[in-house]
Amino acid sequence: MAFVTRQFVRSMSSSSSASASAKKILVKHVTVIGGGLMGAGIAQVAAATGHTVVLVDQTEDILEKSRKGIEESLRKVAKKKFAENPKGTDEFVAKTLSSISTSTDAASVVHSTDLVVAIVENLQMKNELFKRLDKFAAEHTIFASNTSSLQITSLANSTTRQDRFAGLHFFNPVPLMKLVEVIKTPMTSQKTFESLLDFSRALGKHPVACKDTPGFIVNRLLVPYLMEAVRLCERGEASKEDIDTAMKLGAGYPMGPFELLDYVGLDTTKFILDGWHEMDSKNPLFQPCPSLNKLVAEKKFGKKSGEGFYKYK
16 A cells, blocks of 8 residues: 555656646746846857847947947857867857847837846836836746845735746856856746746756845855954954955965955945845844945945955056
8 A cells, every 4th residue: 555655646746747847938038137247148148058138228328338248258258169160259159149139128028038037236126127027028928136135025026927036146257157046935936946947057057046035045155254354354353464365375265355345346245235234134144334334435346446445556
């Protein structure tokens, strides 16, 4: 009897898995909203792996700049990929670019897309965007937010497709970084979740799963580490130079925490931390750092502005 029961369970499990897989959405057409570094990077890797992409932003000037950036990035990739076949470079670049079209009107292009990925890191703007696109997108279309600080559940609630909504967190620079965090909310269907895992793998990425928690996996571990380094310095227990040296030589990290903060951007880090603090103000890991706030107020954002915790020429 036990043997029969086990066989029945296995049979049902197998049938259930096959059924779920059959229902998964094969993402072929992707709409990326936001033509900055992250959006352009996602558009590039999607097009380079055989997907049809529409890149959307507010103006043609922004989109033209994005397209030029994608072409430059593709040539860098192709230079290594086709080192022994220089002719392959031009063919690869041309073929990839031919799969990317652009638009300044998101609502007009989402009717036939399988996946919409929105980049902008502003809760109100993103809520309004998803709410509007929800009316125009096809029934099967999955909505995904690429974010490092916003709560996916609150974004999903602005639409009528909570079961077809999830987080996709890529890392900069997208063409080089292999990781994608796939964020599943309590309402995300298994079909949607598995479709996004498959899509991430199709891009040549390694997906990891995470619940909708502040910072997901990487930033939840990384940002508190960075902030503790700042607090260590604020308390006068060690200098930023010695902290950076200690983590590079002692932990084997390629950059110290202060160097990394300047590289990422102090304004970006503060934005993430402020978002978490708003979600959970009692969590000691999410408490603001006075020296970080001061530098951002002085517009010293790090490497991109010429000064942060360190000065740059």
